[in-house]
Amino acid sequence: xxKPLPRCIDPESIIPISRFTTEVFKxxxxxxxxxxxxxxxxxxRVACPxxxxxPSAFHRASEGDFDAALSLFLKESPLPGVCxxxxxxxxxxxxxxxKWDGTVQIRALERSASELGxxxxxxxxxxxxxxxxxVIGSGPAGLSAAYHLAxxxxxxxxxxxxxKLGGVLHTAIxxxxxPEDALDKDLSRILPLIDTVRTGVDVNASMLRDLLNDFRSxxxxxxxxxxRRLEIPGSRLxxxxxxxxxxxxxxxxxxxxxxxxxxxxxxxxxxxxxxxSARRLGAESVEVVCLEQEEDMPASDILxxxxxxxxxxxxxxxxxxxxxxxxxxVSGAVFGRCTSFCMEQGEIIPALDKDECMERPAxxxxxxxxxxxxxxxxxxxxxxxxxxxxxxxxPVTLATGIPGLYAGGDAVKTPGSVAEAIGTGKRAAxxxxxxxxxxxxxxxxxxxxxxxxxxFSIEAFFRNRSHWDHKRMVRFEDLNPxxxxxxxxxxxQHRAGAKGFEEEIRSFxxxxxxxxxxRCFYCGTCIGCERCILFCPDLSIHPxxxxxxxxGPSEDYCKGCGxxxxxxxxxxxxxxxxx
Amino acid sequence: xxxxxxxxxxxxxxxxxxxxxxxxxxxxxxxxxxxxxxxxTEASGNLEGIMMRMESEHSAMAACISASLTGARTFTAxxxxxxxxxxxxxxxxxGARTPVVMACVNRTLALPWAFWSDQTDSLSQRDTGWIQxxxxxxxxxxxxxxxxxxxxxxxxxxxxxxxxxNFISHFMEPVDFPEPEQVNxxxxxxxxxxxxDVENPGFVGAVVTQKQYRQFRQLxxxxxxxxxxxxxxxxxxxxxxFGRGYGLIEAVETENADLVLVTSAxxxxxxxxxxxxxxxxxxxxxxxxxxxxxxxPTAAVRSVLDPVATIAVIDRNISLGREGxxxxxxxxxxxxxxxxxxxxxxxxxxxxxxxxxxxxxxIVQDALNRETFxxxxxxMEED
Numbered sequence: 001x002x003k004p005l006p007r008c009i010d011p012e013s014i015i016p017i018s019r020f021t022t023e024v025f026k027x028x029x030x031x032x033x034x035x036x037x038x039x040x041x042x043x044x045r046v047a048c049p050x051x052x053x054x055p056s057a058f059h060r061a062s063e064g065d066f067d068a069a070l071s072l073f074l075k076e077s078p079l080p081g082v083c084x085x086x087x088x089x090x091x092x093x094x095x096x097x098x099k100w101d102g103t104v105q106i107r108a109l110e111r112s113a114s115e116l117g118x119x120x121x122x123x124x125x126x127x128x129x130x131x132x133x134x135v136i137g138s139g140p141a142g143l144s145a146a147y148h149l150a151x152x153x154x155x156x157x158x159x160x161x162x163x164k165l166g167g168v169l170h171t172a173i174x175x176x177x178x179p180e181d182a183l184d185k186d187l188s189r190i191l192p193l194i195d196t197v198r199t200g201v202d203v204n205a206s207m208l209r210d211l212l213n214d215f216r217s218x219x220x221x222x223x224x225x226x227x228r229r230l231e232i233p234g235s236r237l238x239x240x241x242x243x244x245x246x247x248x249x250x251x252x253x254x255x256x257x258x259x260x261x262x263x264x265x266x267x268x269x270x271x272x273x274x275x276x277s278a279r280r281l282g283a284e285s286v287e288v289v290c291l292e293q294e295e296d297m298p299a300s301d302i303l304x305x306x307x308x309x310x311x312x313x314x315x316x317x318x319x320x321x322x323x324x325x326x327x328x329x330v331s332g333a334v335f336g337r338c339t340s341f342c343m344e345q346g347e348i349i350p351a352l353d354k355d356e357c358m359e360r361p362a363x364x365x366x367x368x369x370x371x372x373x374x375x376x377x378x379x380x381x382x383x384x385x386x387x388x389x390x391x392x393x394x395p396v397t398l399a400t401g402i403p404g405l406y407a408g409g410d411a412v413k414t415p416g417s418v419a420e421a422i423g424t425g426k427r428a429a430x431x432x433x434x435x436x437x438x439x440x441x442x443x444x445x446x447x448x449x450x451x452x453x454x455x456f457s458i459e460a461f462f463r464n465r466s467h468w469d470h471k472r473m474v475r476f477e478d479l480n481p482x483x484x485x486x487x488x489x490x491x492x493q494h495r496a497g498a499k500g501f502e503e504e505i506r507s508f509x510x511x512x513x514x515x516x517x518x519r520c521f522y523c524g525t526c527i528g529c530e531r532c533i534l535f536c537p538d539l540s541i542h543p544x545x546x547x548x549x550x551x552g553p554s555e556d557y558c559k560g561c562g563x564x565x566x567x568x569x570x571x572x573x574x575x576x577x578x579x
Numbered sequence: 580x581x582x583x584x585x586x587x588x589x590x591x592x593x594x595x596x597x598x599x600x601x602x603x604x605x606x607x608x609x610x611x612x613x614x615x616x617x618x619x620t621e622a623s624g625n626l627e628g629i630m631m632r633m634e635s636e637h638s639a640m641a642a643c644i645s646a647s648l649t650g651a652r653t654f655t656a657x658x659x660x661x662x663x664x665x666x667x668x669x670x671x672x673x674g675a676r677t678p679v680v681m682a683c684v685n686r687t688l689a690l691p692w693a694f695w696s697d698q699t700d701s702l703s704q705r706d707t708g709w710i711q712x713x714x715x716x717x718x719x720x721x722x723x724x725x726x727x728x729x730x731x732x733x734x735x736x737x738x739x740x741x742x743x744x745n746f747i748s749h750f751m752e753p754v755d756f757p758e759p760e761q762v763n764x765x766x767x768x769x770x771x772x773x774x775x776d777v778e779n780p781g782f783v784g785a786v787v788t789q790k791q792y793r794q795f796r797q798l799x800x801x802x803x804x805x806x807x808x809x810x811x812x813x814x815x816x817x818x819x820x821f822g823r824g825y826g827l828i829e830a831v832e833t834e835n836a837d838l839v840l841v842t843s844a845x846x847x848x849x850x851x852x853x854x855x856x857x858x859x860x861x862x863x864x865x866x867x868x869x870x871x872x873x874x875x876p877t878a879a880v881r882s883v884l885d886p887v888a889t890i891a892v893i894d895r896n897i898s899l900g901r902e903g904x905x906x907x908x909x910x911x912x913x914x915x916x917x918x919x920x921x922x923x924x925x926x927x928x929x930x931x932x933x934x935x936x937x938x939x940x941x942i943v944q945d946a947l948n949r950e951t952f953x954x955x956x957x958x959m960e961e962d
Contacts, residue, residue: 006801006805007798007801008734008798008799008801008802008804008805009733009734009735009802009805011676011735011772011774013798014676014735014795014798014799014802015674015675015676015774015783015795016783016785016787016791016795017774017781017782017783017785018781018782018783018785019779019780019781025785025786027786
C-alpha cells in the first residue's frame, strides 16, 4: 500500500497553480485610469471636402477587397473615378505618413477603388419617397446632390443645359487629366438612381418658378460658366479667346490646331490647363502671365509642376495693359508691373505700373482671369436671385432666400474645387432632406460634422457609429508607428512623352494598389489588429459585446497600465482621465 | 571505473550519468569547465538531454525552472557573480518547488575582482530556500551530484552542490564513477509531476493572499525538515550500493574530546591530517565536518556537540560585521544545549589562501590555550 505523500511534498499542495483562472484577484481595483477605445478622424478625412472615409476604405483595399473600398467611397461621394484623377488632394498634403516615409498616394488609390471595385451604391433611407426634388446643373455639385437625394429616397429630376452630363468635368478639364470614359464610369453608377434626366435644357426664370411649384425643393448648381473678360484695348481681336472656351474646343473630337506662340493670362487651374493643352496641341511656345507672385499663384501645385514639365514659361507679377495687332489679328500683349491688387465684389482690381512694361509676342492669347456666375435669364424677375454674381445662401444649409431653393458649387463660391463642389452638393441634399423630414430624425447635422466642418459624413448621420469621436483628429504624435517597416510610396507612372490627350497618369496595378493601401496608418480607425489584446499584460482587453474592432478593458482586471494605448499604432486606444 | 580528473569534470561526468533532460547554463570562471564538458558531451551525442547555452545565469535558472515544471530533470552550474545574478530566480526555483540541481563553484565576489575560493557567494544564498551540500573532495563532488538529484526530486526543493574553486574545481584526483546501470538503479528515470503541460495548462505565478503566502512558506519549511530524513536515507542507500557514505555531518573522534574543530569543504581534508598529528601528541581533539548546510542539521550537530565544552570553527567566508557564517550557525544551533560552551571562530583561507595543516594546528593550540573567547572572529594569517 502506498503511503500518502506528506502534504509538504504533495505536488497539488506545494505551489499555487492555477488551472482555470486567477480571476479571484480583482486587480482592476488597483487602477486609477482606464484605457478608452475611441475611433477618431484621420487628417486626410478632415482635409477632404467630400468627407471620404479614407482609412476604412484603404483598410479594405489593403485586404484586396476593392468592392468594399469602393462602397466606402460611394457612401460619401458619387465621383471616385473623377476625384481619383483631378482632385487637388488636400488629403495627401495632411497625411500623417508624410512625416514617416512619404504620404500615402490617396488620390491614385481612390482611382484604383473606382477601377477595381464593381459595386452599386447603397440607399440610405426611403424617407424621401414622394418628395420629388429637381437639380439644375450636372457638374460635380449637381451630380453629388442628385445622387445623395436619390439615396435618401427622393425622386430626382436632373436638368442639364449641355447635351452631355458632367458640367465642368465634361467641358473644362482636359481629357489627358480626365478621360471621357472615366467620367462615364462614375455617371453609370449615378444615373440608375436618378428618376428623370433631361439634357439640353437651359432653365429660365419661368421654368424655375414651375420647378419650385412642381418639386418639393430645387437645387441650383449651374456653376460659374461665364469667363470674365478683359475690357482693355485690343481685347476683341481675333486670336484672343477665353481659356474655358479653348478647353471646351479641346474636348471636342475635332481638336483645334494651335501653332506659334501662346500667351495665357491668369494664374489659376484653368490657365494652366489651357497652357498645357495648347502645348499638347502644337504650340511652339507657351507663356503664362499672372498678377500674383509665384508663391501666391492660386493654381494647384500639381498643375504647376505639370506646367513646368511641359516647358511652359511663367511671368509673375504682371497685368495685361493692352493687346497689339497685326493683320487684324492679335500679335502680342503689353504687360505692366503689378504693384498691388484688391478684390472688389468678387473682381480682382490690379494696380499696374505703366512705366515698367513687358511685351510678349503671341499668335494666340487665352484669357483665364476667373469665371463669373451669370444666372442671366434664370434670375429674370426673381427677387433674391442676382443676374450676375454669386447666389447668396445660408452657409450651413445652402438654402437661398427663396423657399425651397438651395444652391451650391461654383454658383455659390468661386473658385472652387471639384471636391468642394461635391461637398456642397452633399450638404445641400442633406439639408433639403432634413428640412422636408425634420420630424423623423432625432439627430442633427452636428452629429455628422467632421471636426469643425465644413466636411460632414452623410453615412455617420444615418448609421450611428459607436465609439467614434467625430470631433477629434489623430495627429502624428498620437500614433505609434515605430513597429512598422518603412516603405516608400508606390511611384505614380506617367505615360511617356506626354503628348496628345490620352490619359497621362497610369493606374496602379491591383498589386500596387494593395501594397499602397497597406501603407496607410489608418489613423484613428481600428482595423482589428488586436495589438491591444496581445500586449495587455493582464489579458484585460476584450472585444466589446463580442464585436470585433471595438475593444474595451475589463472593469475587474484592468490595472490602467496603458500598455494597450501605447501599443495602438493608430491612436484609437488611449488612456482615459484619472478617476 | 576510476578516473584521474578535475572536480569540475567529475561533476560534468556525474551529471551525464544522471541523465538530465535539460542543462541550461552560462559560462563563468571557475565553473566554465563544467559548462564546456557538458557542451562537448552533448555535441558528441553523449548527453541524453538538451544543453541550452543561455545568455545569462538569470535566464539559465529561468529555463531550468520552466523545464522542471514540465517534469524534466534539470541541471545548471555557476559561480560567484553568476550566482549573484541568479539570485532572484533562486527564490523562484524554491518557491515553485522545482528540484533543480546546481553545481556552485565557490569563488570570491567582486569587488575586489578575483577568482579564488571563498564560500561567501553560496552562503549569501542561504535564505533562498535551496538545499546546500558542501563537498570535501572531487569524489564527494561527483557522488553528491547523484545524491542531490535523488534528494531534490523527493522533497521537491532545489539543491546546490557546492565545491570550492581551484581546490576542487581545477585540482585533479582519482574519482570512482559507477557504471551507468548502477546509477540508473540508484537514480531511476525522472518521475516528476508535470505541472506545466500543454494538455492541461496552468499558471504558477499567480498572486496569493497574505494567508496563502504564509501557508506556502510553511509547507516549504516542512519540506526542508523532510530533507534532513531524506538526505540521510539517500546517503545510506548510496553507501549500500557504492560503498561510500558522507552523512549530513561527519564526526571524527569527537567523543571525550577536549576540543572539537568544526570545518566544512576542503579544509576538512587538511584538518584530518592535522588531527592525526595532534592526537599523536596526546591532544584530545575531535573534528566535525558540516556537509549539509541547508536545511541545517541541528539535531545531528547537537547529538555530537552537546557534551563538548570547547569548540573552534574555521570559516573560509565572512558575514561582514559579524563573523564566519558556519560559526554563527553553529552558535545558534547550540544555544539550547545543556552544556555551557566556549566557541571561538577563526577566519582562514578567505580570498582562497591555502589553509595547511600547520595553520590548523595553530588554530587548535590557540583555542586550547585561550583564556577568553571572543565573540568576534580571529583572523588567521597565512605564511
